[in-house]
Amino acid sequence: MDFRRGDDGIMSAVDGVPAEGSTSGAAGGSKTGGSRRPAIDVARGLALVAMALYHASWDATFFGLARFDLLGDPLWLAARTMILSSFLLLAGVGLVLATRDGLDAGRFLRRLGRVAAGAAAVSAASYALFPDSPIFFGVLHHIALASIVGLAFVRLPAALTLMAAAAAVLAGTSLSFPIFDSPWLRWIGLTSVVPDSNDFVPVLPWIGAVLAGIGLARLWPDMGEGVAVNGAAGRTLALAGRHSLAVYLLHQPLLFGIAWAAALLLPVEAPAVRDFQAACVANCERAGIASAACAANCGCVQSELARKGLWEGFAANRLSERERRGLEDAVAVCRKP
Structure with missing residues (x-):
């Protein structure tokens, strides 16, 4: 999730812990004098495990394998906040420790480039898979920018x-202004509407x-x-923890693939189908029609859309005018006695 240690033994400015001249011990320990601090690597590793569990829960929900309320349950929201905060705090700690003997600009920029490239790859994949909710400023984007901003604070x-x-x-939790809803400014925060x-x-x-991680590392220079x-x-x-960027970039495609394969093998109802059925039946019942009849009618409509090859476009709200006529035909067919 952050910058990583290179073969030259220099820790990155974002999640690398020691500065120049470090060599890692074979059993997770490190030599003294610019040494790596394995306890901080373990902390980052634990955060990676928590993140993977959260992402696995998201994937399971997305494919209909589970029904976790990740966006509404206060416990899930708190878990996301804690996991994300832990990574960013450790990034701040690493920035202080990696620059305590001075900043090697060349090495810093190379690692910054790796994170920026990872952020670009995440954005590209998300635009391809989830064009309605792409990742335009996610964790890696934030860490790349924060690593630059943080340099102004490592000596304060x-x-x-x-x-x-x-x-x-x-400011970020209490202020909001419509001007920051602009696609060009929403990465700053302060939006009045949270982007999808x-x-x-x-x-x-x-x-x-x-910044909290930077401040704590300054207060506690012997941390870990x-x-x-x-x-x-x-x-x-x-x-x-030592290879957190690679783990971050690889674990979600792996988990997503596993969840996708499980959804193909197991008799689960796709979330889009489940949500459509629930909304359709609720609207039907409000019209005074019996629940059983509503369920049958809504199931018929979904089946007709699938048979006509219109279901995916309907679920993504991307039906053309011609395809909308196909939707109307499906509804008419299912209304026939």
């Missing part, structure tokens, strides 16, 4: 940075988590230092 007093973090969170996107992480309020990581589980988490 911790108290000042933490005040800026609180101000960003307060599968991953929207605007500058405000989320940069507050990055000297903590050994033992056992297979700890080493695995540390390994994932």
Whole structure:
């Protein structure tokens, strides 16, 4: 999800922990003197696990394998906030630790380019798969920008940075202006209407988590230092944390593919079909028609649309004028006694 350690041993400015000259120990430990801090890698690995579980739940819901209320249940909303905040906070911590001996601009820009390329790939894939809710400013986009903005804070007093973090969170959660609904400005935040996107992480309020990480790392410069990581589980988490960008880019396509295959193999009802049936039956019942008759009629309409090859276009609200006549024909057929 963030910048990653290169073969030259230099940690990235976003999620890399040590600065120049580091070498990682074989068992997850690191040598002293610009060493990696495996405890922070483990923390990032745990955040990756939580993120993967959340994404797996989203995929299961999308394909009708489960019915998690990810957008309405306060517990799911809190889980998303905590997972995202943990990644951004660790990005801020890594930025301080990676620049404590000075910033190597060339290496920083190379890693910034990797994250930007990853963000572009995520956007391209989302526009292809979900054109109605694409990812135009998600986690990677935010981290790329925050890594640049954060450089202005890595040498400032911790108290000042933490005040800026609180101000960003307060502004982003309490202020909204219609001008920021513009496609050119909504990445900043402060929108009056939340854009339809599968991953929207605007500058405000989320940069507050990055600044909080910077402030905490300044207050606690020895964070995670000297903590050994033992056992297979700890080493695995540390390994994932060291390669978090790769894990981020690969895990969701893998989970999405697994959920898609499971939906093909298992007798599940697609979410679009389920939602259509529920809305159709509710509208029908409001007209005073019996529930059984409504269910039969709505099922008939859906089957007719599928038979005519119109279902996917109907579910995506993309029927042409000619195809809408096909919808009307399907409704007429199903109304016949």
